[in-house]
Amino acid sequence: DVQLVESGGGLVQPGGSLRLSCTASGFTFSRYWMHWVRQAPGKGLVWLSIIKLDGVTAEYADSVKGRFTISRDNAKNTVYLQMNSLKDEDTAVYYCARFEGLGGSPGDWGQGTLVTVSA
Amino acid sequence: QAVVTQEPSLTVSPGGTVTLTCGSSTGAVTSGHYPYWFQQKPGQVPMSLIYDIHNKYSWTPGRFSGSLLGGKAALTLSGAQPEDEADYYCLLSYTANRRVFGGGTKLTVL
Numbered sequence: 089d090v091q092l093v094e095s096g097g098g099l100v101q102p103g104g105s106l107r108l109s110c111t112a113s114g115f116t117f118s119r120y121w122m123h124w125v126r127q128a129p130g131k132g133l134v135w136l137s138i139i140k141l142d143g144v145t146a147e148y149a150d151s152v153k154g155r156f157t158i159s160r161d162n163a164k165n166t167v168y169l170q171m172n173s174l175k176d177e178d179t180a181v182y183y184c185a186r187f188e189g190l191g192g193s194p195g196d197w198g199q200g201t202l203v204t205v206s207a
Numbered sequence: 208q209a210v211v212t213q214e215p216s217l218t219v220s221p222g223g224t225v226t227l228t229c230g231s232s233t234g235a236v237t238s239g240h241y242p243y244w245f246q247q248k249p250g251q252v253p254m255s256l257i258y259d260i261h262n263k264y265s266w267t268p269g270r271f272s273g274s275l276l277g278g279k280a281a282l283t284l285s286g287a288q289p290e291d292e293a294d295y296y297c298l299l300s301y302t303a304n305r306r307v308f309g310g311g312t313k314l315t316v317l
Contacts (some may be wrong), residue, residue: 123306125253133245133253133296135306147305150208183252187243195264197253 090114092184093179097159097201100174106207109171110184110198117165120189124158124169126180127200134180139167141189152178209233211299213309214227218317219287227312228279236299243298244273244281246291247311253296257282284314287288292316 096108110122124136139146139157146158157170167184179198187193218310219225229242236242244257255264258274260280270286278296297309 098312121304125308132294132311133247133308135298135308138304138306140304147303149305149307187255187258193258193262195258197252197255199252 090186090194091184092198093180093195094184094201096199097182097203098180099206100205101207102205104174105170105172106174106203108170108171108182108184108201108203110166110167112165112186115186115194116191118162119191120186120194121165122158122160124156124167124183125183125185126178126203127183128177128180131180136182137169147170147206171203174203176205178201179205208298209301209307211297211307211309213295213297213312215310216313216315217248218315219284219291221287221289221316223287224283224285225287225314226276226277227284227295227297227301227314228283229281229309230300231278233301238274238275238279240280240301242275244271244280244282245296245298247296248293256295257295267280287316289316306313 091113092110137148139158144158155173160167183200184198186196212230246251247253261273274281294311296311
């Protein structure tokens with residue numbers, strides 16, 4: 089079975105940093121683009137970032153560009169989101185997702201990990 | 208960054224038909240935006256429903272369909288069921304594969 093499992097969430101102070109991980113199983117990870125999406129409490133979904141197969145090509149939403157960095161380790165079947173200079177408004181559930189790739193359009197989501205930015 | 212617009216809320220009667228739309232501040236939504244649709248029920252992880260305008264996943268109920276309509280992406284629900292009550296989000300692709308979600312539509316089946 090396909091699984092995307094996020095980890096690394098927690099409580100962090102404003103201005104702090106956190107690194108989220110999303111470990112994949114059940115498919116050939118290196119063949120798919122990977123996304124990060126977040127959802128603040130009671131709010132809608134917000135797309136954050138994508139990383140392509142080469143692990144170098146990445147794009148970001150304006151709201152996180154320059155503060156967040158996406159990366160992947162195909163040997164570990166893991167995609168990361170390094171989050172720096174965190175703000176209160178970054179408080180959200182963070183999801184990784186697999187929407188497209190060489191193998192098609194799978195549409196999978198992880199279960200999410202909660203990040204709380206608070207003093 | 209583009210703004211993607213959806214109806215904030217819609218109501219449909221059980222067994223009825225409703226169309227949700229997804230517009231872009233940059234102009235007409237086209238196949239090049241590769242529209243996706245997602246359903247999210249309270250307290251649950253989003254579920255993918257439609258990709259690339261009209262393609263369904265193996266788990267997508269047959270009563271959902273996607274299209275382009277009047278310059279927007281559209282999600283049509285035909286024969287609404289109580290379990291279809293949820294929030295629905297569209298996702299559009301822009302330059303360099305940056306994506307933007309719409310604000311979501313809260314669908315009530317009543």
